[in-house]
Amino acid sequence: MEAYSDFAYVYDIFMDNTPYEKWGGFVLDRLRRAGIEDGILLDLGCGTGNMTELLADAGYDMIGVDLSEEMLNVAMEKRACSGHEILYLAQDMREFELYGTVRAVVCFCDSLNYLLEEEELAQCFRLVNNYLDPGGLFIFDFNTVYKYETVIGDATIAENRDNCSFIWENFYDSEDQINEYDLTIFVEEDQKEGLYRRFTETHYQRGYRLDQIRRLLEESGLVFVEALDADTMQEVTEKSERVFCIASEHGKCGTGEAK
Structure with a gap:
């Protein structure tokens, strides 16, 4: 799993056409539909903190996890400017650790595509399920094989x-x-x-297919909820390039610390 190093400092320059506002709007809509209007969220593979800052702007308490310390350095510069109290952790998404559960986990910009084996993806999904509050949401994207x-x-x-x-x-x-x-x-x-x-x-x-992702989610204990073509916001097709996916926590009864 390759971490960004020098590229981190010019990442935002070359990603200036990434529709973070659109993606963030989708996340906020699904969170609010589920009644998640406040609380702690985890941005997994947060990179330079663009989505993290957007969700902090919306009033959520944010944790950002990323393997690349260089990317996190850029994210912390943004935090210093915005004044948000975001906790950033340099951790691998295959073995991340939190102090307790969160109301939702988000993971965007094809971060999950850096996991090259199904078992790595399944391990990440198991950890997500472990650290979600009862009924919490996992909202993420992935690039397809197509x-x-x-x-x-x-x-x-x-x-x-x-x-x-x-x-x-x-x-x-x-x-x-x-x-x-x-x-x-x-x-x-x-x-x-x-x-x-x-x-x-x-x-x-x-690249992953939706049927693979759905199977791995369910094998990891999560419940598949929804998938959409990220460009059209319609049903996923054979020619979908990026997919938005939502799963929910399963297995906990009541609030408390992670298992």
């Missing part, structure tokens, strides 16, 4: 911004359903001299 295999495939993507640029070389192994992308990033360090710093990172993700 997206990696057909839409991205073996492609090369390049983008420029005012003072940085990147080259994304993508490779997809259809047999193992593993997506590898090699990032080469150039960041301006001296404008007068026209000097740029170059660094590279390699990331691996696995």
Whole structure:
């Protein structure tokens, strides 16, 4: 499971087209439908804290967990600006630990796709179920096999911004359903001299199908509730690229500490 390092500090620049407001609106709608209007939420794989800050703005007490300390450093800079009392923890989503249960867990920006084995995903789901309040919700997204295999495939993507640029070389192994992308990033360090710093990172993700996700949720003790195409907000199809999914806690009776 690859952690973001140097890329963390330019992550938000290159992710400026990510519809966090739309995704956050979806999360808030489903939380309020379930009567979860306040309390503690966990943002799992929180990255630079964009969704964490959005939910804190809505009045929730937030915990953010991420494996990358560099990403968390950026998130904590945002916290210093916003004044929100967000607790950030540098932990692996396959073995995270909390002090008690939470009302809901959210996990976005294909963080779960970094878990490359079904058992890793199942272990994460078991922990989510363990740390949810009775009837709590797990709201997350994932990229599909179709997206990696057909839409991205073996492609090369390049983008420029005012003072940085990147080259994304993508490779997809259809047999193992593993997506590898090699990032080469150039960041301006001296404008007068026209000097740029170059660094590279390699990331691996696995595409999943909705039937796999549903099975693993149920095997982990969670109850599958709903799935939607993240782009159309309609029923998931064979050509859905990103899926929003909701599951609920199962197995606890009454409030209390995690098992």
